[in-house]
Amino acid sequence: MSAQIHFRYRHRRGEFELLVDSQVPGKGVTALFGRSGSGKTSLLRCLAGLERPDEAYLAIGDEVLHDSRSGHFVPPEERGFGYVFQEGALFPHLSVAANLAYGLKRTPAAQQRQALAPVVELLGLGPLMQQYPAQLSGGEKQRVAIGRALLSSPRTLLMDEPLAALDRQHKNEILPYLERLHREVALPVLYITHDPQEMTRIADHLLLLDSGRVIAQGPLDEVLARPELPLSRTEDAAVAVTATVIAQETEFDLTRLAFSGGELLVGRIDAPVTSQVRVQIHARDVSLALTPPAQSSILNILPARVVALESHDRGRMVVRLDLEGTAILARITRKSAAQLAVREGSQLFAQIKGVSLLA
Known part of the structure; x- marks a missing residue:
């Protein structure tokens, strides 16, 4: 059985306070869903170690990565998380092949769990290998960013609204690749989105946030069917x-x-x-x-x-x-x-x- 991810944070910045205590499965796709300002990105950045909350606890199974009470803090580069940002954040001066190679170089050869050829095939990157980011569409850039993150052989993939900058047509072009990633790569994914259709297509588990609090969590089909939650009040429920x-x-x-x-x-x-x-x-x-x-x-x-x-x-x-x-x-x-x-x-x-x- 895959180890669960347990996190507990209190993180105040100005008037906003993130206050969460949750466990999510160590397999499949967990969607972090909520309206803008609900705390999704703050939570993901805390998990990645990019922000230091006032109080924190993070463990994957029995391995503790952050415990503010004892002062234990594993730095971001040692946590084994792959992070995909909204805009991809590719190196503009490197070709697609070189951007992917950067992901491989981040992990010692003996610890690499992902090989280049299968990732290129999985994400349909073959025709793009010699191109540069400026020559790519938004959807193509995100596929390269996902490939680079996978090639770093992460234990968990963190994705911060990777499709937010794309229109519906380009979202529909990349979603099949995300579904294939879900089916074929045994890697837990924490996936931020504010798009109900996107969430429903690829998620197994749902963490619903509002004003910095988790108001519901559980298997996707169970949470979506709860009539007391805000999701049921929308026209697209x-x-x-x-x-x-x-x-x-x-x-x-x-x-x-x-x-x-x-x-x-x-x-x-x-x-x-x-x-x-x-x-x-x-x-x-x-x-x-x-x-x-x-x-x-x-x-x-x-x-x-x-x-x-x-x-x-x-x-x-x-x-x-x-x-x-x-x-x-x-x-x-x-x-x-x-x-x-x-x-x-x-x-x-x-x-x-x-x-x-x-x-």
């Missing part, structure tokens, strides 16, 4: 569901998926049967019924149990539903909740109007 492709309905350009709550029909996915995919279900695309409609244009109608309700503004409510072990959210009006007598424990049917592939 959604959950991520992992499902398996079980059939293609070629006549209608649909794909049939199976998950713990039953089956879903979605727009055609070009993936072989038995492959796993991650899909997104928005709260706004889920309505409720007491009985399954006899005739309906909605293809996905599944039995569900109400787990929790939360009143929001403008006469709306968010309902957490359990579909045989999978949690989803539905956004309905308070009037609809009253007419259907929706309460905790109610058995009803979730009508899922839209399911989108996270890819």
